Amino acid sequence: MTLSPLGAESLDRGFGPLAGYRERLADRGALHGVDELFADADSVRPEQAFLAEAIESMALPGLLAARAETRRLVNDDGIRYGVWDGASRRDRSWRMDPLPVVLGHAEWTQLERGIQQRAALLDALHEDFYGDRQLLRRGVIPAEVVIGHPGFLRQVDGIKSRGGLVLGAHDLGRDVEGNWRVLADRTSAPSGAGYSMANRRITTRVLAGLHRSTELERLRGFFHTMSAAVRDVAPASAEVPRVVLLSPGAMSETAYDQSFLASLLGFPLAEADDLTLRDGKVWLRAAGRLEPVDVVLRRVDPEYCDPLDLRSDSQLGLPGLVEATRRGFVTVANPLGAQVLENPGLAPFLSAASKALLGEELLLQSAPSWWCGDPDARRHVLDRLDKLVLRPLSRGVADPAMYGPELSAEELATLRRRIEAEPWAWVGQEPIALSTTPVVTPTGLQPGRLVLRSFWVTRDGERHVMPGGLARVNTEMSSIHVSSSAGAVAKDVWVLAGETEEAGWAEWAGRAQPSLVPVRPPAIVAPRVADNLFWIGRYTERAECAARLLRVADDLVEDHSTRPGTPGEAAMRAMVDAAAAITMVLPEAGQPPRQHVRRMVADASQPGTVAWAAERLNESSQRVRDQLSYDIWHVLSRLERTIGHIPSEDQQLQPQIYDMLESLLAVAGVISESMVRDESWGFLDGGLRLERAQFTVALLLTTLAQERPPIIDGQVTEAVLEVGESIITHRRRTVAGEGPVWPVHSAVSLLLLDKGNPRSVSFCVDRLVEDLRLIGDEVLVAKAEALAAELARVDLVDVCAGDRSALADVLIGVRSTLHSVSDELSRRRFRRKAAQHTMPFNWGGM
Known part of the structure; x- marks a missing residue:
């Protein structure tokens, strides 16, 4: 569909954001692909017409306002991405563009079929690699590519993982002809699904009118399916499966993505410190209590998951996890050996593997690739070294992909020597031009190279694909490298719906109702x-x-x-x-x-x-x-x-x-x-009540427990009452004759003894008793109740008389008890596991 006459006229005259964008498209340079918005220099793609009209109607001021609103909402939602700078990590706000990437229904349906087939192929490859290895025996895939890859874990060889690959992702980009190609497969611990939903939440607010008026495929159903799929792979003995999302912790660069995903799925976020292994089973631990874990949805890299069988210096994993999976007591999703499937060395052989395992032609191809372990392929790569992307078989920060067109002559010579020394460890790939999509900048719309990360889950043998995904865009047109760590901008992805809302409701109405399951006790903290x-x-x-x-x-x-x-x-x-x-x-x-x-x-x-x-x-x-x-x-x-x-x-x-x-x-x-008033609330509110009580005691001790001349004492007392949000009550009671006449008596009464004043120590201690009951610690409940009874026996006149040393003694005693409760609570409830160390064993001495 071409632009409307008004839109075309504005472009011809050089007016409007799209006119400037079209001019910049012409200056993209030699290596560029198609554009997501424009079909050619004069026409907008049919499925993009509504977006183009919205862009023109917003004009540059509206686009910049949307950009500013997007940034504000990102900050308000606390969306962060961690970036490592040498040995240190710093958080930065998630970088997001307000304009979505739009995919038409017909194109998406075709792409979805390719993703589903590729997911099935990777699942079959995983089963073969850790099973009979028929593809390796028959030479369909060279054994060096698989066995020589660091992601192939011999420790998990032969383990039959219930459900196989539960979830996965693919990084996709368009080639120069506009066909989608797979740039990388993500099967180990794929990240980004939480960011995708976060992006959608932002665009629905920034472009609320456009979102409401556009028939889109929604994302929420995908997360319901993911939650069910993960629970379905629990061991058969689990009547009501308990799932945890295993995280490396708050220092992970995708910590936000992990926590948001855990919230969307309804699974608790756990770290290694939260888990223990007993009798070959995984348990979520709390003080004096254990709760069985049936499925570990991991976001920890596999080599760090078990310091006993895998990387011995890891503090992120659980000793014995490999053996627990081998015995079938717990399911790890994805399986610990799935990282071998992220190997770029598989790319040249996937078409043959698809025919061998699925009996089908591969629908979604990788970028043209050559494994350098093959002499002919190696010669081809070395002859075109300055034109290819060179990827090590093992993906890592220390040895990233190297882009031949961006390397100097000296760097190319060094790379050549590395390939010749270890040819089996390298893969050459044809660079994919990548399509462009508009990004809002202060000077107008700027084209940026697009990479789309698609997500899928497997349930009951069917692959369900997220309708959309996570788009990342690099506006530096001189480079084809696109990644969030390098500063890429994120975009929401809108897939246009192909059925009416009524049809969608009809499908849901035809589904069987879920069966009832027993209600178990609340989860431990x-x-x-x-x-x-x-x-x-x-x-x-x-x-x-x-x-x-x-x-x-x-x-x-x-x-x-x-x-x-x-x-x-x-x-x-x-x-x-x-x-x-x-x-x-x-x-x-x-x-x-x-x-x-x-x-x-x-x-x-x-x-x-x-x-x-x-x-x-x-x-x-x-x-x-x-x-x-x-x-x-x-x-x-x-x-x-x-x-x-x-x-x-x-x-x-x-x-x-x-x-x-x-x-x-x-x-x-x-x-x-x-917050629900459960154990979690008990810890949080207990901390609040302890802190307020200790502050109020310290305030009274440093001010009213010291006797001063009456005129100064009166002003200090009023200041203390104002700090304690009790000055109005003091004045009202004094005038009405309902409280002590002397200001210092009134202040001590209101801030220390009044059980109806939320700012008083007595009120906080009473609430602390309730919180400790929620936590279930009767020893500390008794201690807090004794303190409440002690406060109830305080005589106001006695403690405020004379030099006020009696008041100081009472306050010091209360302070000591509060500190004791706090310290004992920490000892009893917050004790972490000791640092994990693998004991060396002298096998030669046996």
Whole structure:
């Protein structure tokens, strides 16, 4: 379909985003393929017409607004991708373009068939490689390509994996004629499915009108199928299968993808520390309890999964996992030996393998490839070394693919010597031009090279393909290398629907209802998860309490710092000194109160500050992302932006403190209104109650437990009540005659003893008792109940009389008990496994 007359006229006159994009397409250089949007220089592809019209109607200002909104939503959702810089890792925001890649229904149907066939072929190859190896015996595939590949794990040879390859992915790109080619197969622990859904969530908000008006294949059903497929491969003895998603941890570059996928599938995210092996079986562990695990959906590279049978220095795996799979006690998805299928050395032989195993011509071909272990193929590769892509059989960061057209003469000579020294270890591939797709930039639409990662799962022998996938685009047209780690931009992929909504509902209506299964007890909370939930509660409250204290202190500094010798200045110093004692951020030599308060608020590098606690809150939340509501990331993102904006010395600090408090209150609200009151809640709320109680005790101890002249004491007391959000109640009760007359009596009553005040120590201790009951620790419940009874016996008049030493004694005793409960809870519930070490064994001494 050509553009409408108005669109064509705007292009002819050089107006509109598409006109500029068409001009840039003409400057793509020598190596380029087709364009996803334009069929030729003058016409838009029929299935892209609606997108082209939307682009023209938005114009450049609208496109840039969509780009900015996309970035904001990415930050609000906390979508991150880790990038390694030498030995260190840093998180950066997910890079995403607002415009989707659109695939027509007919084209997608054809591509889907090719993906399904290739998935079936890879599954058959896996079974053959770890079974009879008929293809190797018959010479269909050279044995060196398989047995010599690091992904072929002899330790798992002969293990029959229930369900075979449960899931997989392929990186696809178009050749110069527009045909889809497979650039790489991902069968070990494919990543990106979670990012695909995250992309869709963004585009539905940024392009809401366009999304609503377009009939698209939806993604949600694919994740339901994946969840069912993974549960289906559990050992037959598992009545209600328990699945965990095994993650390398928060330091993984795709940690967001893993946690979001776990949430979509409904599986707990587990690390090696959360699991143990007993009697040949895998268990999810908690303090004094174990829960059997039937399926491990892994995102840990296979060689790291078992330090006993595989890589001995791994801290990411579970000793004995290989043997547990061999005995059929647990299913690992995908099987540990599946990485051999990612071998680029298989590409030249897949057509023959398809005929041998499936009796079919291969529908979805790889890029033309030559294995250098074959003399004729090696000569061909060496003769065209500067025109090919050279891939080592083993994919890795230390030895990535090398692009001949981008290498210098010296680099080509070095590469030639490496190939001649180990020809069996190299594969030459024809570079794929890759299609281009528009990316929004400040100067207009820029063409970028497109790689599409498609995903599939196997259930009941059928391959189900995600309708779309994860698109990655490199806007550097001088390079054909496209990867997220190299800075590629992600895009959502829209597959146009080919059936009506009614037909889709009819299909669902015809399906059998799922059978009922027994309801089992709630899942246990692993020590790592409990520890992080506990500290989410503590850091949330620590940041909020410190912010409240410093808001009052800063207000006093603004009013009284220039009035030395006055009662107000004395009250100010009392509150600033209290803040320093509680946060343990002491003033630097000669530092005025204003700068000291500012540092206690905004210095993220200093433990004890508001900013430091907020950053630790974010880190702890990232470690248990699958446990928290999606809504919390919007709030944490806003908090992060607030912390990053430090007012200059001549600006007031109060607006930033208020913004911090607003975000922290929102965090507490989201948590409170979204978490079920189960064991997880007990750990999180228990941390919050302990932190608030300890802060309030410290506040009273550093302020009201010290006797001062009445005029100063009154101002300090009012400041303390304001920090404790109890000043209004104090005034109302005093006027109505419902509370103590003396302000210090009222403050101690409200903040220490009042069981109805959420800010009081007594209230927090009562809630702590409830939290410890949810956790199921009766020893600590008894200890907390004893503390509650002790507080109930405190005589207000006695502790506030005289020099207030009695009040100090009570507070010190309460503080000691609270610290004891916290320490004992950590010892009893958060104990991690010891570091794993493989014991060397002297076989020669036998």
